[in-house]
Amino acid sequence: MTLSNWDDLRIFMAAARSGSFTQAASRLTVDASTVARRIARLESALRATLVARTPKGLKLTAAGARLFDASTAVESAMESAEAISDHGSVRGTVRISAFEGLGSAIVAPAMPALLRRHPGLRIELIANAGFLSPSIREVDIGISLSPPHTPRVTGERLGDCELGLYASEALLDRSGPIESVEGLLSLPFVGYIDDLLYPPELRYLADIHPAITPAMTSSSVRAQLEIIRAGGALGILPCFLAVTAGADLRRVLPSKVSLRRTLWIAAHKDVTETARVKAVYRWLHKLVSDSPEIFTPSQSSSTPRISCESTSREVGNGSTAPGNRKIKS
Numbered sequence: 001m002t003l004s005n006w007d008d009l010r011i012f013m014a015a016a017r018s019g020s021f022t023q024a025a026s027r028l029t030v031d032a033s034t035v036a037r038r039i040a041r042l043e044s045a046l047r048a049t050l051v052a053r054t055p056k057g058l059k060l061t062a063a064g065a066r067l068f069d070a071s072t073a074v075e076s077a078m079e080s081a082e083a084i085s086d087h088g089s090v091r092g093t094v095r096i097s098a099f100e101g102l103g104s105a106i107v108a109p110a111m112p113a114l115l116r117r118h119p120g121l122r123i124e125l126i127a128n129a130g131f132l133s134p135s136i137r138e139v140d141i142g143i144s145l146s147p148p149h150t151p152r153v154t155g156e157r158l159g160d161c162e163l164g165l166y167a168s169e170a171l172l173d174r175s176g177p178i179e180s181v182e183g184l185l186s187l188p189f190v191g192y193i194d195d196l197l198y199p200p201e202l203r204y205l206a207d208i209h210p211a212i213t214p215a216m217t218s219s220s221v222r223a224q225l226e227i228i229r230a231g232g233a234l235g236i237l238p239c240f241l242a243v244t245a246g247a248d249l250r251r252v253l254p255s256k257v258s259l260r261r262t263l264w265i266a267a268h269k270d271v272t273e274t275a276r277v278k279a280v281y282r283w284l285h286k287l288v289s290d291s292p293e294i295f296t297p298s299q300s301s302s303t304p305r306i307s308c309e310s311t312s313r314e315v316g317n318g319s320t321a322p323g324n325r326k327i328k329s
Contacts (some may be wrong), residue, residue: 009071011038016068019057027093072270091120092276098143101221103127114283124202140277141267145201148266155266159288162239162296163259167251172229178252181209188215190224190233200260204236209255240294258298
């Protein structure tokens with residue numbers, strides 16, 4: 001048995017990563033029937049079944065997993081050869097999983113600048129309340145609130161993230177001054193649905209006071225933000241989300257309620273040395289390290305006044321107002 005067509009391997013790897021013939025076809029700009037046909041040809045050449053169809057999508061067989069692992073070395077070599085011929089350009093698709101707030105407020109707005117710098121890249125961003133894992137190749141890069149716990153994945157600290165207690169002007173006008181944590185107990189809160197929490201790091205309210213029980217809950221931090229903006233409740237938000245939302249929000253008891261979580265970035269060991277993943281890794285690190293004023297405002301000398309104490313539309317030092325805040329990329 002010999003394999004002479006790298007393109008068949010490339011199509012197989014796209015299907016393995018996406019878990020679907022249709023999604024692989026979309027990534028490769030070919031027909032789904034072409035993907036299925038090429039994989040069938042590869043299976044015939046190898047005399048082995050590589051993928052199995054399940055209700056949740058394609059699943060690699062043992063033979064398919066071995067081929068995928070072996071093919072990543074070929075993929076890296078091909079990318080290096082293409083980079084030489086293209087004068088060091090970065091090409092290919094990178095799928096990123098990030099929790100909803102970070103993905104929608106920070107990663108998504110910065111993506112156009114990344115693609116202008118690397119026009120050969122294609123980014124697939126999955127930003128929702130769940131988490132897709134690099135360890136089982138659902139994504140190339142995952143950003144989470146906990147470090148990876150499998151030897152198949154290389155993980156590193158991306159940075160710290162500060163969270164604060166926020167409320168709308170309307171709610172604070174109704175409630176009157178809040179001077180202590182105990183003064184919060186009579187006020188409505190919004191939080192996560194406890195049995196739908198995928199990381200324990202999202203259990204915030206007990207860190208403020210064990211007696212706080214949310215009147216409203218949602219699996220979406222964006223939905224929680226809208227409830228807070230509407231004056232329906234107080235809630236814990238990442239400072240970067242409160243700043244970039246452009247909402248009329250006030251941070252409550254910033255000296256008494258300040259939480260911190262660590263952001264972790266991880267990728268499967270098979271893809272960490274590819275040019276495309278390295279480029280996106282560097283970019284994500286820069287997004288966080290270049291913006292301490294929104295990720296860790298209490299430690300930053302350039303903290304936007306709107307993010308913690310004020311409702312002024314001025315952000316200081318000639319910066320834009322929060323609703324139009326530019327994230328460095």
